[in-house]
Each structure stands twice: as structure tokens, then as C-alpha cells.
Amino acid sequence: MSEAQVIDGKAFAAKLRERVGEQAAKFEAASGRKAGLAVVLVGEDPASQVYVRSKHKATVAAGMESFEHRLPADTSEADLLALVEQLNVDPAVDGILVQLPLPDHLDEQAVIAAISPDKDVDGFHVTNAGRLAVGQSGFVPCTPLGCMMLLTDRLGDLSGLEAVVIGRSNIVGKPMAQLLLDANATVTIAHSRTKDLPGVVKRADIVVAAVGRAEMVKAEWLKDGATVIDVGINRLPPAEGADKGRLVGDVDYAGAQGVAGAITPVPGGVGPMTIAVLLRNTVVAAFRNEGLDLPEGTI
Numbered sequence: 316m317s318e319a320q321v322i323d324g325k326a327f328a329a330k331l332r333e334r335v336g337e338q339a340a341k342f343e344a345a346s347g348r349k350a351g352l353a354v355v356l357v358g359e360d361p362a363s364q365v366y367v368r369s370k371h372k373a374t375v376a377a378g379m380e381s382f383e384h385r386l387p388a389d390t391s392e393a394d395l396l397a398l399v400e401q402l403n404v405d406p407a408v409d410g411i412l413v414q415l416p417l418p419d420h421l422d423e424q425a426v427i428a429a430i431s432p433d434k435d436v437d438g439f440h441v442t443n444a445g446r447l448a449v450g451q452s453g454f455v456p457c458t459p460l461g462c463m464m465l466l467t468d469r470l471g472d473l474s475g476l477e478a479v480v481i482g483r484s485n486i487v488g489k490p491m492a493q494l495l496l497d498a499n500a501t502v503t504i505a506h507s508r509t510k511d512l513p514g515v516v517k518r519a520d521i522v523v524a525a526v527g528r529a530e531m532v533k534a535e536w537l538k539d540g541a542t543v544i545d546v547g548i549n550r551l552p553p554a555e556g557a558d559k560g561r562l563v564g565d566v567d568y569a570g571a572q573g574v575a576g577a578i579t580p581v582p583g584g585v586g587p588m589t590i591a592v593l594l595r596n597t598v599v600a601a602f603r604n605e606g607l608d609l610p611e612g613t614i
């Protein structure tokens with residue numbers, strides 16, 4: 316069997332960001348203001364700071380307004396909820412993202428529930444989860460929507476294909492399964508209690524791995540020609556003399572290349588799609604919030 320095709324998420328995300336930029340310019344021309352994304356960061360978590368910085372840069376580069384709110388780690392829940400409420404009613408803000416994880420004393424579910432579903436560009440609010448479940452339009456979490464874009468770009472119609480999603484989190488696994496189901500795939504969700512995971516994966520034309528365990532999915536688990544989307548981001552222990560270990564996904568990439576039909580690399584696969592889809596959701600929110608039509612299928 317020949318080498319799997321590499322699904323270049325970085326290149327796809329760059330094109331998506333370009334299309335978002337075009338729509339953001341159209342939005343500004345139609346409404347007289349820029350689309351706006353507010354990002355709230357509580358505390359000093361280094362990884363979260365990196366994410367927030369790159370979201371800010373990408374938002375500005377797409378021609379949108381970025382509002383950053385950095386709050387100290389000991390911020391009270393009441394103060395955080397008050398900020399969310401202020402952003403909910405601010406007409407310059409189309410999307411609100413509260414960077415997770417929050418410090419332990421803050422209730423993440425209560426904070427997410429306080430965000431207006433119409434500004435919930437992360438798609439984590441129960442109203443948006445419910446809309447996805449019943450097939451109404453709302454906001455879909457960025458990572459699974461990005462995976463779906465890569466899959467449909469590669470495979471076109473997914474009707475009747477066997478899809479196995481490994482992982483059942485609210486932010487990746489469950490919405491991913493829902494999107495695949497909506498696209499008429501036959502979907503199995505696997506998790507830590509699944510029996511014979513290799514046997515379940517072997518059936519799959521599409522494998523989405525969202526587990527958080529380095530290189531857990533082995534080449535011999537895969538069906539010949541399967542399309543593999545690797546959501547996992549895991550850092551291996553550093554090699555001797557290095558200060559940082561290598562980043563790997565949940566799939567044994569080198570081995571899988573000899574069996575899969577196509578596979579996303581880590582890094583450079585799903586990761587870059589997440590921010591691009593966040594920008595996409597924000598510009599969609601802007602059109603909806605102003606009551607303007609966004610031409611279907613443009614982004």
C-alpha cells in the first residue's frame with residue numbers, strides 16, 4: 316500500500332482565514348463597524364496565555380476587532396459573571412470566548428451558561444449543544460467543526476461511511492459524532508470503557524482520535540485506506556539534552572502512514588483549524604447579530 320496522503324490543516328486553515336477576512340470586510344461595509352471578538356483570560360496559565368495571544372493576532376489579521384480582558388487569578392465568580400453580562404449587551408462584541416481552564420474556585424459551567432448563546436462562538440453553551448443535537452443552526456465547537464471541514468474536503472459525501480470517534484468530551488468527541496451523524500455517516504463513539512477498541516477502529520472508514528494519549532492508536536488497528544483525523548496534542552518527555560519533548564498526536568503517525576489513505580499530522584493538522592473556525596464563527600455571529608444575511612456556504 317502506498318503512503319497516506321497528508322491532510323494539510325495549516326494550508327486549509329490559511330485559506331479559511333482568508334475567506335473569513337473577505338467576509339469580515341463585507342460585514343464592515345454593510346454594518347459600518349468591524350466584527351468583534353472578546354476573549355477573557357483569568358489567571359496566568361502559560362498555555363492559555365499563548366492561546367489568547369494567537370487568537371488576538373489572528374482576529375486582528377482577519378480585519379476584526381479583538382477585545383482582550385485579562386483578570387487576576389483570584390477574580391471572584393461574581394466579578395467574572397458581571398464582565399460576561401457586560402459583554403453580552405455590548406453591541407461591538409459579536410463573540411465571547413472565556414479561555415478554559417478557569418482557576419479551580421470558578422464554576423466553568425456557570426460561566427459558560429452566562430454567555431449569550433448568540434455570542435457563544437465556542438459553541439459550549441447548552442443551548443448550542445442542544446441546537447446541534449436537534450439539527451438547528453447555532454454555534455458548533457471549533458475543533459470538531461474544523462475536523463469536519465477537513466473530512467468533507469477530502470471525502471466529499473460521507474453518507475454511509477463507518478466513522479469511529481474515540482473520545483466523548485463535550486468539546487470534541489460528542490459534537491464530532493453529532494456532525495458525522497448529520498452528514499449521514501454510521502457513527503460509533505468509543506471511550507475508556509469500550510471493549511476491543513482495536514476491533515472497533517478496524518471497521519472505520521473515518522477515525523477521529525480525541526483522547527489525549529500519545530500514539531495510542533496503532534497502525535494495525537486501522538482499516539486499509541481509512542481517513543484518520545488526529546485531534547490529540549501530547550508532549551513526549553524531552554530527549555536527553557533537550558528542554559522540551561516532541562509534540563505527537565493520539566495516533567502512531569509513522570506507522571499509520573503505511574495503512575491509512577489520508578492522515579492529519581501533529582502539529583499542522585487539526586490544531587491550526589481551531590482558531591480559523593473560531594474566526595469563522597465570530598464573523599457568522601456578527602452577520603446574525605446585525606440581522607444581515609451571510610451567503611450560505613461562503614465560509
Ligand code: NDP
Nearest residue numbers: 458482483484487506507525526527546547548585586589
Ligand atoms: P478529554 O480528556 O476531555 O476526553 C478524553 C476522552 O478520551 C474521554 O472521553 C475518555 O474516555 C477517552 N479515553 C481516555 N483514555 C482512553 C482509552 N484508553 N481508550 C479509549 N478512550 C479513552 O479530552 P478532550 O476531548 O478535551 O481532548 C482530547 C485531545 O484533544 C487532547 O489531547 C487535547 O489536547 C486535544 N485537543 C486538541 C485541540 C486542537 O485544537 N487540536 C482542541 C481540543 C482538544 P472517558 O469519557 O470514558 O473517560
